[in-house]
Structure formats: structure tokens, C-alpha cells
Amino acid sequence: MHPTSSPRAEGGKASRTPIRHPGPGRRLHTVENPRKSKTLTVMTGLFTLYCLLPLVWLVVNATKSQADFVSSFGLAPGREFALWDNIVQVFTYQDGIFSRWLLNTLLYVVVGATVSTFLAALGGYALAKLDFTGKRVFLFVVLGSISVPGIALAIPQFLMFAQLGLTNTPWAILIPSFINPFGLYLMWVFTAEAVPTGLLEAAKIDGAGEFRTFLQIATPLLAPAGVTVLLFSFVSIWNNYFLPLIMIKDPAWYPLTVGINQWNKLGSTAGNGALIQNLVITSALLTIVPLIIAFLGLQRYWQSGLSLGAVKG
């Protein structure tokens, strides 16, 4: 970790001189690089363990056959290594409906996250750099809507979409995902800070229209915030359970989250269905792997984007 990772921390500060080297007899550790503490490491380590434990459990149990899952100790491997068998079964069970759910999820996520990020960028840019009547009212309403609980909204959305005949179609999931008020807020703050107005004026003097100025001058500068908004939209759509649960009745349009729970119910204590917990667990693992890769791979981007939101918040 180097301490200048936050763009704000270093902005305009000239005196970045590290603390003078300590004289003889004083600690050899500086403010920038203090002595590591064993106690502190153990304490954070315990919490890290709490965070890892269920994931380890999931990985271990995805390698077990149904028989081993029922009979062996939770954190020990089973008698046979059944991960590949389980994966094959997940993709072939019920005529391979899992692939359909995976493709549905990809459709919802890719279209939803892309459109919502683009709309948030357009809107944030307009709020920060352009003029129009009713700007204050717009801001007030949109920012106020951030604190409207999504689930409280979902039932009214369902009731209205049912009237419009949109339920049980992909639009019922896509349309609500296009709007991301918090993303708009992030893009607004970021545009105000990272896009110099002078640059925009210059482009306009050179004859570029408003939209072209936005696309060619502003968009590249907005990339870090854009990646953050994109990633968080991606996660919230991928993980959404309640909205598809109420909007979609046809299993052919389920996303992964609703589909997995459908399987879970099959083998539940209440039902008489086949016990397929090995498939439930393996499909759960397959569901989270892409997200974990995306988050770890894009760490640099979303961490700086998030820090902006935090400082402004």
C-alpha cells in the first residue's frame, strides 16, 4: 500500500517530504512504514477467517458427491473427488436448464449494467456541466430516491408492470435495472471534479456538438468512475433475487439466483423431490466465481471510484 493511492490526498500538496530520518536512539520506523504489530495481525486475521470460512466450506463441499455430502464432516474432503461430475450434472440436470439461467443472467447483467452506466454518465454530465430548467428539482427527487428501499419499490413495480403486461418477460428485469440513482450521483461528482470545463469549451469552439463533446472529450476522462458504476451495477443485477422472483414465473426466464433456489426447494425437507444438494452447492459456487474474478481483477478501479464516493458522502 503506498499512501498516495487517493487522488485527493496528494492533490496540490507540495510538501511530500517523508519524516526526517530518526536520530540515534529513536525508532527506526517512520510514519510511512511503522513497525508491524503481531496482535493487530492476529485480530484482523481472525476476522479474515470468518470471511473465508463459508467460501472454503462451499469449495470443499462442491467436490463431494451427494452421498458424501450427507455423511462426511463439513470441512473435510469426501471419499471421492466429485467436482467434475457435479459440474457436468449441474449443466445436464433438467435438460440443461442451468445454461439457460446462466445465459439469462448474462443478458440481464450485460444489457442492464451497460445501459444504466451510460444513462448515469449522460445524466451526471448534464448535471455537472450543462444547464437546464428544473435541475434542482431533478436532483432533489433523484437523490431522495436513493433512500427508497428497493424492495419496497419492487411490489409497486410489479403491480404496475403486471398492468402493462410486462411481467414474465425479460423487460420486467431489464427496465428497473436501467436506473441507478447512486450511479448518477457518483458520475455527477466525478464529472465536476475530473472534467475541466475549459476543455469542453475549447471543443465547442472547434465546432464539436454537445453530444460529440461528451463522447470524445468527457467519456475518456470519466472511465474510472464508469468502471466503478459498471461493476456495482453488474453485481447488484447478478445478485438480484427479489425482483426476478416476483416478476418471472416462467423458469425459462429465471436468472441464476432464482433458479438455484428452485433446485434448493426440490430437495428441501418439506418436498418429496430428489435430494440434489450437491448440485445446489456446485451451482452456487459456479454463480459466484465470475463475480469474485471480476472484483479481484478490477480492484484498482473500483477502489478509487469508491473512495471518491466516500470522501464526498
Add this chain to the structure above:
Amino acid sequence: MDLARQIDVTPAAMASPDTAQDPAPAPRRRRSQTGLAFIAPFGALFALVFILPILYAAYLSFFQEKLIGGTTFVGLANYAKLVQDPQFWDGVGRVIWFTLIQVPIMLFFAMALALALDSMRVHGARFTRATIFLPYAVPAIVSTLMWGFMLGVKYGLFGSLNDALGTDIDPFTPDTTLISIGVMVTWAFTGFNMLIFYAALKAVPRELYEAAAIDGANEFQVIRAIKLPAIRGSLVVTIIFSIIGTFQMFNEPQILPSMVANSGVTTYYTPNLYAYNLAFTGSQQGYAAALALVMAAITIAVAYAVQIRGIRNASDQ
């Protein structure tokens, strides 16, 4: 400039973002309307997704569905019924209790971890930070399945523990389920909150720490005088997000009953679960609409109160 003064002034100045209030003081052009075209797509969809559903729900909340006679206009009867509905208040009470206990614990851990990582005294800080955040990327359905299986007595670790020790601990009984849900929610969201605190700490100018070291301040004095004031604004944000999150709790109690026989989760365990069951299994849409609106109003009121308090505290400083 002496240390105390520097500590007081700078973080406070940072906490009041200069541009956040009105970041558009570009040289005032004539009142042009160019922005309208940019804002129109978002605005139109926003109306379709946020405003119209709320208006439609408000309209529906004035009607009741009867077995005989169909849908009739009943005025405010749904709201009157809601106020006296013990099942609704049971759910509201449960999420309030949950919020009062779980949110402080989670935010305490998040803050302590952020301070520990920011102190740069922890080995493997990068790994720790990434790992603690990971659960945020896990869908609630997967997290409930994992924790439900893992803790459950039937296939899980408590089963093995009970077998080994002859004990009889069950994390999913009517008395213990809410605690287990607390363990799951804390697992899922501590990392997200930690990152918000951590980002705020990283924004503190490092010269402050150098000045503090020159003045001989120890780590705890630095935390009290510099770091805690620096994350005050973030604390308000995380409290508001956490309240919104717990007030709309749904996934865990909706999924658990299909995994555990006697979890004690009722159809009205949380207000949102109740609204869902009313609308989809009880087909009382008007009543469910009224419930959703009242719950949204309560949540916004609480979030707003927290924000006002946060601002007042910050300006008291």
C-alpha cells in the same frame, strides 16, 4: 501552525465538500437547455420505474379485494387496518431490534478493521482487505444457502459439534434464527463498510500524521484527534445504508424455511416478507401496496433523521 489547530481545521474542512452542493458554477451561460436532451432518457425511465409505480401503488392502496364483490374502493381502510395489524408491527419490531443490535456490531468491526489496515501495522494488509470485501460479491441466496447448510444441525458443523461434544446447539430454532441471520448479514456487509471508512482515512493528508509524530502523539491520540473525525461523514453514510438494508430484509428469511424445518420464520417475519406473502399468496394487493408505501415512508424518515443528526453533530464540532 501548531498541531492541535491543524488537526481541528483540516479534516473538518475536508468533511464539507466544496463542490458537492453545487458543482456547476461554470461560467454562467445564458439559460440554455442543452442539458435536457442528456437528462431526458434517465428522467423518462426514472418516471417509469420510480414515480409511476409509487403513484400506482398509492392508488391501489385505496382498494380491497374481496372474495365476493371483487375490488372495491375502501378509502383509507387499508392504512387503518395496517396500524392495528399485530403481524405488521411484529415484523417492524423485529427489524428495528435487528438494526439496533446488528448494525452497531457490524460498523464497529468495519471501523476497527479500517483503522487497523490504515495504520499499516498489519502483515498481509492487501490480502486481508480483499478477503474481507469478497463476501459483498456473493448473492444473498448463495450466502443463505452456504450458511444455512454450514451451520445447520442436519448436514453442517453444529451437527458434527453436537455429535462430538454431546451438546444440543441449534442455530436455527425460533430463538436463534435471528442471531444466525445477523451472523450472515455481518459477514456479507462488513467489508463494504470497511472500504468506505478506509477510503475516507486514505484521503487524510499524510502531513497531518507527520506533524503528529513530530509532536510526539501516539497512535491512539492520532486516532482520536485525526482519524475518527475524518471518518465521521462516512459513518453517517454507512449508518443510512445499513438501516435501509436491514429494514428491507427479505432474502434470508424467505429462503431459510425451505432449508430448515423449524426455523421459526413466519410469513410476516419481516415487513417485506409480509408484503410479499400478502401480494402473491394472499392476493391482497391493495393491502400489500399500503404496507410497502408505509414501510418506505418509515425507512426514509429514519434515514433522513440520521442524516440531519449527522449534519448537526458535524457542525457542532
